[in-house]
Amino acid sequence: MHTSLPGFQMPNDEQVHLAAEGFRMLADPTRIKILWALLQGESSVACLAELVGAAPTAVSQHLAKLRLAGLVRGRREGTFVHYSAADPHVRALLAEALFHADHADRDLPDHAAGDGRPHTHVPPSDARVPTHPAG
Numbered sequence: 001m002h003t004s005l006p007g008f009q010m011p012n013d014e015q016v017h018l019a020a021e022g023f024r025m026l027a028d029p030t031r032i033k034i035l036w037a038l039l040q041g042e043s044s045v046a047c048l049a050e051l052v053g054a055a056p057t058a059v060s061q062h063l064a065k066l067r068l069a070g071l072v073r074g075r076r077e078g079t080f081v082h083y084s085a086a087d088p089h090v091r092a093l094l095a096e097a098l099f100h101a102d103h104a105d106r107d108l109p110d111h112a113a114g115d116g117r118p119h120t121h122v123p124p125s126d127a128r129v130p131t132h133p134a135g
Helices: 013-025 029-039 045-052 056-068 088-106
Strands: 072-077 080-085
Touching: 029 045, 029 056, 029 072, 029 080, 029 088, 045 056, 045 080, 056 072
Parallel strands: none
Antiparallel strands: 072 080
């Protein structure tokens, strides 16, 4: 029988379910682009559609799913809704996924720390999405 490491604790079923749902929502390239754009600042559906190269109706559908998963928030101003990333955890989650992809793509070595802390470097410059004014 396997003995646990001191301090080791499995996440509870609800945490596992919510994390899996978050990853499921990120398993789409357009959603990753939308989230990355939102990490640059608040934006409207029209601006996001232009940035990610998708139809506004498709972006609206993606945003609805991301909102239900708790990854984005909407702020209504008159007839417009301005979207943003839900919290700093979304930035960390997406940044780590992009760092991982960059390391795997370029066959970069593992980080020496290996302590589970987020990276302190930034994603490659070509991963940046320019700030786009909301509206």
